[in-house]
Amino acid sequence: MIHILLVIIYLAFISLGLPDSLLGSAWPVMHMEFSVPISYAGAVSMMIAAGTIISSLLSDRLTRKLGTGRVTAISVGMTAAALFGFSISGTYRMLLLWAIPYGIGAGGVDAALNNYVALHYASRHMSWLHCFWGVGASVGPVIMGAAITGGMGWNGGYRIIGILQIVLTVILVFSLPLWKGRGEEKRENGAIPLSLRQIIDIPGAKSVMLCFFCYCALEQTTGLWASTFLVLRWNVSAEQAATLAGLFFIGITTGRAISGFATFRFNDSQMVRIGQGIMLAGIIIMLLPISKTLAMIGIVAIGVGCAPVYPSLIHSTPDHFGADKSQAIIGLQMASAYLGTCLMPPLFGVVANALSIGLMPFYLLALLALMIVTHEQLCRR
Numbered sequence: 001m002i003h004i005l006l007v008i009i010y011l012a013f014i015s016l017g018l019p020d021s022l023l024g025s026a027w028p029v030m031h032m033e034f035s036v037p038i039s040y041a042g043a044v045s046m047m048i049a050a051g052t053i054i055s056s057l058l059s060d061r062l063t064r065k066l067g068t069g070r071v072t073a074i075s076v077g078m079t080a081a082a083l084f085g086f087s088i089s090g091t092y093r094m095l096l097l098w099a100i101p102y103g104i105g106a107g108g109v110d111a112a113l114n115n116y117v118a119l120h121y122a123s124r125h126m127s128w129l130h131c132f133w134g135v136g137a138s139v140g141p142v143i144m145g146a147a148i149t150g151g152m153g154w155n156g157g158y159r160i161i162g163i164l165q166i167v168l169t170v171i172l173v174f175s176l177p178l179w180k181g182r183g184e185e186k187r188e189n190g191a192i193p194l195s196l197r198q199i200i201d202i203p204g205a206k207s208v209m210l211c212f213f214c215y216c217a218l219e220q221t222t223g224l225w226a227s228t229f230l231v232l233r234w235n236v237s238a239e240q241a242a243t244l245a246g247l248f249f250i251g252i253t254t255g256r257a258i259s260g261f262a263t264f265r266f267n268d269s270q271m272v273r274i275g276q277g278i279m280l281a282g283i284i285i286m287l288l289p290i291s292k293t294l295a296m297i298g299i300v301a302i303g304v305g306c307a308p309v310y311p312s313l314i315h316s317t318p319d320h321f322g323a324d325k326s327q328a329i330i331g332l333q334m335a336s337a338y339l340g341t342c343l344m345p346p347l348f349g350v351v352a353n354a355l356s357i358g359l360m361p362f363y364l365l366a367l368l369a370l371m372i373v374t375h376e377q378l379c380r381r
Contacts, residue, residue, distance in 0.1 A: 005178040006125065008171060009113055010132045012072060015168045016109050017136025018143075018161050019083055019102070023048075025141035026154040033154075034092040042346070044099050049338045051103020052110070056334035059111035060327045061193040068116045069179030073172035075108030080165035087158035107334060115330045116179075118315045119323055123268055124260035126311040131260070134253030199328045204320060207377045208329065209336040211313065214371035216337040217344030218279070218364055219306050223248055224345045225352070225360055226299045232357045234292035247296075248303040255307025262308070268316035269379050271308040276372055278305030283368065286361040302364070310337075313375075320378060 023030075027041045034040075055062075055075070062071050078101050085098035117126050140161065147157035199205060226248055230241040263271060282301030285294050314333065318326040348363050 005175065006121065008175050008178070009117065010129065011168060012076065012109060012113060012172065013129050013132045014136035014139075015076060015079075015165055016106060016113075017133040017138075018140045018164065019079065019106075019158075020133075021137045021140040022144050022158065022161060025144045026148070026157060029148060029154050030095075034095075036092050040092065044095050046342055047096050047099035048103035048106070049342045051100045051105075052107030052338045053103075053335045055104040055107030056111045056331045056338065057196060059108065059115075059331035059334070060199070062108070063112050063115070063327050064193050067179060068112045069172065069176045071108055071112045073169055073176065075105040075112070076165055076172055077105075077169040078102075079105035079109070080162050080169055083158050083162035083165060087155040087162065107338070111327070111331045111334045114314045114334070115317070115327045118318050118326060118330065123263040123271070123312065123315045126315040127256045127260040127263060127308060130311045131253055131256035134249065134256065137249070138253065194325070194328045196332075199325075199332050202321060202325060202329065204378055204381045205329060205332060207374045208313070208317075208320070209332060211371055211374040211378065212333045212336040213340035213344075214367045214374065215306075215309055215313070215340070217340035218302075218367040218371065219252075219310075220341045221345045221348050221360075221367070222299065222302050222306075222364060225348060225357070228352070229286075229357050229360045230292065230295060230299075233360075234295050236292055236296075247300050251300045251303025252307050255304040256311065259308040259311065263312075268312040268319070269375075271312040272316075272375055275305045275307060275309040275312070276368065276375070278302075279309075279368055280365075281305070283361050283365050286364075298361075320381065 023041060023044060027038065031038050031040060059071070066074070082098045082100075082102035082105060085101070086095060089095045089098060113129070114126075117129055143160055144154065144157035147160060148154060150156075152159075200209075227241040230236040259271060259275075262274075266274065279302050282298045282303075282305055285298030285301060288294055288298075314330060317329050317333070321329045344367070348360065351359060351363065
């Protein structure tokens with residue numbers, strides 16, 4: 001029964017990744033249909049992130065009241081509804097409206113499942129869980145591309161993913177009895193949920209917030225600006241740069257698959273330090289004014305280094321803060337992560353525009369240094 005539940009959790013994380021890359025892959029067509037500038041995708045993305053932050057901060061209260069299984073099923077169902085809403089949107093304002101329930105649903109799944117796996121499964125499953133997110137994020141654009149070239153349009157792509165989410169919602173509803181056991185329901189329902197102020201005042205909470213903020217800022221800044229860095233700094237063609245920058249995400253996904261096996265030998269803190277070391281090596285390689293090939297290798301190395309950090313930080317949460325506070329802290333971590341995703345990549349865009357894209361490695365280095373400091377503070381608790 002436990003193995004069946006684990007398979008369902010993996011499927012849920014594939015479904016979480018499926019829609020995450022749809023907007024980027026469909027926007028070149030969507031923005032023309034809505035007659036809006038291409039930059040308007042940023043506002044849709046920020047609305048999704050805002051919804052995710054809200055549900056992440058409420059995850060402790062909701063999970064204690066409803067249980068992980070119900071929160072996951074409701075959240076996936078909400079995401080499915082939002083995807084169908086995207087598919088029938090006739091105006092840009094409708095997209096902004098449907099972005100809110102999409103973000104709320106995605107954040108609910110993310111926080112609830114991360115905490116459940118951190119409490120009930122070994123570290124390797126956390127790495128593989130996030131590897132499956134990468135699988136979903138990689139398949140999403142393929143489905144969207146097939147829908148567009150097949151005459152179904154971007155609307156059809158969103159509908160297909162929406163149907164897949166409905167199927168998963170049905171599976172989750174029927175799997176609800178599997179979530180009970182090992183004292184989970186008692187723990188979730190038997191305690192009073194903490195307020196946001198109480199969560200932030202937990203010793204170490206501020207350090208872990210800043211650590212997650214910096215990690216996601218570094219990951220998303222690299223993912224967003226790697227192509228531009230290669231084009232403007234090393235005169236790589238735009239087409240080649242787009243393909244090579246995609247290797248960054250392949251590095252993360254492949255790295256997480258490998259990290260699952262590495263956890264048999266290394267603990268969570270060691271895995272985070274290994275990842276940080278590989279990221280540091282990648283940034284240093286990017287700084288070397290030698291060749292574009294080395295710059296590409298550096299970007300891929302950063303992706304591989306990113307792989308173990310996020311899953312290992314989440315899995316260590318119950319050890320650092322206790323099982324009774326882990327859902328509250330993980331919700332705070334998710335909110336901090338999405339805040340870093342929202343703020344720091346656009347900020348580097350301002351820096352690059354005002355000064356130089358060549359400052360990207362220094363920007364990443366500053367984020368990494370702050371991440372290392374806050375992680376070591378957390379480990380010394």
